[in-house]
Amino acid sequence: MMDRSTLKEALTAKPDCLSLRELERLLESGAQDHPHLAHCPRCQAELAMLRGFETSSPLQDEGAAVAWISSEMERRLEKIKKPNSGRGRSVADPVSWLSRIFGSSSARWAIPATALLLVAVTTVAILRSKKQPELHADLGTGPAIYRSQQVDLVAPLGEVSFAPKELQWKSFANASKYKVEVMEVDHALLWSTETNYISLTIPASIRAKMLPGKPVLWQVTALDSSGRVLAVSQVQRFSVARKSSNPASGSVLQ
Amino acid sequence: MCSAFSTGASLCYSPMGPSLASQSAPESVAIIGPMSLEGLSDEELAVRYAEAVDAAAQDLLINELFRRNYARIARWCLRFVDNREAAADLSQEVFTKAYQNLKSFQAQSKFSTWLFSIARNHCLNSLRSNMRQASELKGEVGEDFFEEIPDGGYTPYDEVERESTARMVTQMLNDTLDETEKKVFTLHYGEDVPLDAITRILGLGNQSGAKAYIVSAKRKLARLVQKREARDRQNRI
Numbered sequence: 001m002m003d004r005s006t007l008k009e010a011l012t013a014k015p016d017c018l019s020l021r022e023l024e025r026l027l028e029s030g031a032q033d034h035p036h037l038a039h040c041p042r043c044q045a046e047l048a049m050l051r052g053f054e055t056s057s058p059l060q061d062e063g064a065a066v067a068w069i070s071s072e073m074e075r076r077l078e079k080i081k082k083p084n085s086g087r088g089r090s091v092a093d094p095v096s097w098l099s100r101i102f103g104s105s106s107a108r109w110a111i112p113a114t115a116l117l118l119v120a121v122t123t124v125a126i127l128r129s130k131k132q133p134e135l136h137a138d139l140g141t142g143p144a145i146y147r148s149q150q151v152d153l154v155a156p157l158g159e160v161s162f163a164p165k166e167l168q169w170k171s172f173a174n175a176s177k178y179k180v181e182v183m184e185v186d187h188a189l190l191w192s193t194e195t196n197y198i199s200l201t202i203p204a205s206i207r208a209k210m211l212p213g214k215p216v217l218w219q220v221t222a223l224d225s226s227g228r229v230l231a232v233s234q235v236q237r238f239s240v241a242r243k244s245s246n247p248a249s250g251s252v253l254q
Numbered sequence: 255m256c257s258a259f260s261t262g263a264s265l266c267y268s269p270m271g272p273s274l275a276s277q278s279a280p281e282s283v284a285i286i287g288p289m290s291l292e293g294l295s296d297e298e299l300a301v302r303y304a305e306a307v308d309a310a311a312q313d314l315l316i317n318e319l320f321r322r323n324y325a326r327i328a329r330w331c332l333r334f335v336d337n338r339e340a341a342a343d344l345s346q347e348v349f350t351k352a353y354q355n356l357k358s359f360q361a362q363s364k365f366s367t368w369l370f371s372i373a374r375n376h377c378l379n380s381l382r383s384n385m386r387q388a389s390e391l392k393g394e395v396g397e398d399f400f401e402e403i404p405d406g407g408y409t410p411y412d413e414v415e416r417e418s419t420a421r422m423v424t425q426m427l428n429d430t431l432d433e434t435e436k437k438v439f440t441l442h443y444g445e446d447v448p449l450d451a452i453t454r455i456l457g458l459g460n461q462s463g464a465k466a467y468i469v470s471a472k473r474k475l476a477r478l479v480q481k482r483e484a485r486d487r488q489n490r491i
Binding site for chain 1: 316317320321324325326327328329330331332333336337338339341342343345346349350353354362363364366367370371373374419420422423424427428431433436437439440441443444445446455456457
């Protein structure tokens with residue numbers, strides 16, 4: 001009996017299959033009666049892919065994504081030409097940033113002078129200050145303020161009208177990527193992925209699981225470039241609002 | 255300021271933008287005009303890029319060449335992944351590969367065909383290396399049907415056996431499936447492309463996309479196998 005690998009091998013390119021140049025010529029001439037093409041499912045599939053690549057127009061709701069990716073490519077053009085400098089959304093290179101400032105002849109003397117002035121002013125201010133630090137009566141009794149190391153989630157939160165297309169959070173200092181987890185209410189994992197961005201498009205297959213009234217949890221973990229956890233967000237919850245039924249109808253049949 | 259090409263042409267910077275000039279008459283540089291880059295085909299840009307001997311000229315040419323193809327690559331990569339961020343990363347990788355190999359472009363095919371070969375291979379390899387997608391692929395359709403297909407014979411020579419199996423599979427597909435079913439079947443089982451990606455690659459407009467075609471193909475092939483088995487039984491009797 002045939003296993004999958006045998007089937008796969010049977011469907012891959014054979015020595016007599018058409019080259020890309022030959023497929024290109026067939027595509028340009030519009031000829032469909034090539035003797036090999038007529039009987040080779042593999043070459044037919046390749047030709048269909050080449051046609052799709054050459055003539056494709058954006059699918060429904062795809063135009064905005066194509067425009068966004070095009071602008072991203074423009075932004076990443078220098079990275080494309082220097083691929084070892086990293087991948088994805090770039091954090092400004094500190095060396096080039098500093099060299100730009102210190103490389104400027106007009107700023108070369110201004111930066112150290114400003115630093116010296118700041119040190120002098122601070123020293124004078126400390127020496128002149130003889131007042132004892134104030135003690136507040138409510139010290140320790142007011143509401144606690146936590147300077148927490150956590151990622152702040154932006155949206156979606158609470159009840160939303162429609163299954164959200166995107167998750168958004170605030171950037172966390174020094175994070176080079178984020179791990180995003182979407183969970184059922186019992187913390188069973190629905191979807192987990194990593195991204196270099198502070199927003200993430202939710203795949204349609206996951207959105208389809210966000211049924212009205214069903215709580216969905218999500219959490220973001222900030223990671224550094226070696227994958228070490230820098231901070232974790234709280235687990236946030238949202239749910240798609242149930243469509244209100246018509247009270248006059250008496251009952252709603254499900 | 256002009257940048258030189260090994261062929262003798264120059265790319266000049268003027269207040270009106272980049273233009274091409276001939277070096278054959280240096281005392282009266284013939285500036286073709288600020289729209290010259292736009293007037294060049296993709297293939298000409300790629301060839302001139304390979305010929306350019308200084309970085310500034312190369313930059314102008316490659317930037318123009320890539321800008322023309324951003325949307326094409328973006329659309330292609332969006333067929334393989336379901337969010338724009340991943341598609342942008344995939345697009346970046348395709349352009350990086352194109353950049354690294356651009357000097358190998360011989361203009362024997364269209365530039366877009368050359369770019370397609372890079373984009374096709376990179377996106378398919380990326381799919382295959384993604385184990386999560388591979389496991390999803392297994393769950394998409396039942397795979398028991400091709401276990402019903404007999405191997406191509408009992409010859410001791412593996413090569414002959416493989417060829418025989420390949421011929422038999424091709425024959426079965428051609429005899430049984432329609433054009434779209436054959437393409438969907440080949441991409442899914444031959445190239446491991448998930449069904450939702452096939453739906454987008456082939457631009458299938460029906461409601462359930464490639465899944466409908468693979469289910470139909472599977473049903474037809476199972477019927478064919480049953481018929482063959484019945485015929486074999488009949489022959490034995």
